[in-house]
Amino acid sequence: MADRSAREAGAVVDVYDVSRFASVVDVGGGSGTLLRAVRDRAPHAELTLFDLPEVVDGSDLPAVGGDFFTRVPGGADAYLLSRVLHDWDDADALRVLRTCRAAMRPDSLLLVVEAVVPERAVDDPAAVRMDLHMLVLLHGRERTVAEYATLLDAAGLHLTADVPTGAGVHVLEARPR
Ligand SMILES: C[S@@+](CC[C@H](N)C(=O)[O-])C[C@H]1O[C@@H](n2cnc3c(N)ncnc32)[C@H](O)[C@@H]1O
Numbered sequence: 001m002a003d004r005s006a007r008e009a010g011a012v013v014d015v016y017d018v019s020r021f022a023s024v025v026d027v028g029g030g031s032g033t034l035l036r037a038v039r040d041r042a043p044h045a046e047l048t049l050f051d052l053p054e055v056v057d058g059s060d061l062p063a064v065g066g067d068f069f070t071r072v073p074g075g076a077d078a079y080l081l082s083r084v085l086h087d088w089d090d091a092d093a094l095r096v097l098r099t100c101r102a103a104m105r106p107d108s109l110l111l112v113v114e115a116v117v118p119e120r121a122v123d124d125p126a127a128v129r130m131d132l133h134m135l136v137l138l139h140g141r142e143r144t145v146a147e148y149a150t151l152l153d154a155a156g157l158h159l160t161a162d163v164p165t166g167a168g169v170h171v172l173e174a175r176p177r
Contacts, residue, residue, distance in 0.1 A: 005030070008082070009037035011167035012113055018042050021109075023076040025050055027068050027100060028084035032061045034113070035080070048073050069095050074103040082113035083169075086130070087140045090151060097155035104176055110157060112172040116164075117142045126168055148172050 018024070018038045023046040026035040032049045039047055039061075049056055050072050053065030064073050069092075072079070079100050085093045100110055115127040127142055134140035143151070149159040152174045161173035 002031070002033070005033040005083075008113065008165070008167045008169050009034040011165035011169070012082075012111075012171055013037045013041045015163050015165050016111065016171045016173075018045075018078070021045050021077040024048070024078045024080065025073050025076040025103075026080040026082070027072050027096075028081065030055065032059055032063075034082050035061055038080075046076075048076065068099055070099065072099055072103045075105055075108075076103075077108060079104060079108060079110045080113065081110065085112060085148075085151075086114055086134050086142050087138050089139055089141065093151055094154055097151060097157065101156045101176060106176050108176065110152075110174045112148060112152075112174065113169050114148070114172065115142050115168055116148075116162075116170045116172075117144045119144065124168070145170070145172070153177075 019042045021042055024038055025048045027050050029035050029049045029051055035047050035049050047062055049059055049061045049063040056063035056065045115130055117127050117131055118124040121128045131142035145162050152159050156177050157174040158177045159174050163171040
């Protein structure tokens with residue numbers, strides 16, 4: 001998983017310009033691999049790694065411990081949700097998105113980093129395999145872009161861009177409606 005995270009993080013900052021952000025919160029950021037890749041491109045940005053207290057304890061990054069179903073740090077330019085929503089069914093994924101939306105300013109951006117289920121399985125078999133993994137292991141799921149757009153909409157967010165990376169994940173950019 002650490003190897004996958006590193007590949008995806010590099011691919012995300014290669015295709016999506018994070019250098020314009022002055023503050024970034026990585027929600028469910030784990031060990032901070034993506035946030036370190038953001039730091040390389042935006043060295044002056046104020047960065048916050050947000051995850052469960054026991055996960056961020058001892059991190060070398062500025063970190064806040066908490067529960068993303070309850071509250072995440074407010075007022076950042078950008079919020080990252082990488083490989084988080086696929087852990088959860090629609091009801092819980094919506095709760096996470098609503099918590100993020102409540103923390104966002106009207107001009108904040110949310111970047112959802114996830115594999116996207118293709119309309120035809122043959123176009124991305126790896127995403128379909130991961131969909132089955134998530135179902136069996138966590139009762140989670142991968143989703144199509146249209147399914148993400150619907151979830152985002154229910155949380156008061158509007159999908160504004162879908163940027164594929166070279167590492168099997170997409171960056172789905174959303175703004176408050
Ligand atoms: C699949 S990992 C993704 C980690 C990282 N974002 C990545 O892309 O590799 C999901 C993360 O969500 C965190 N998490 C799970 N439940 C949480 C909660 N209630 N509040 C905050 N973080 C939580 C986990 O600790 C884990 O780091």
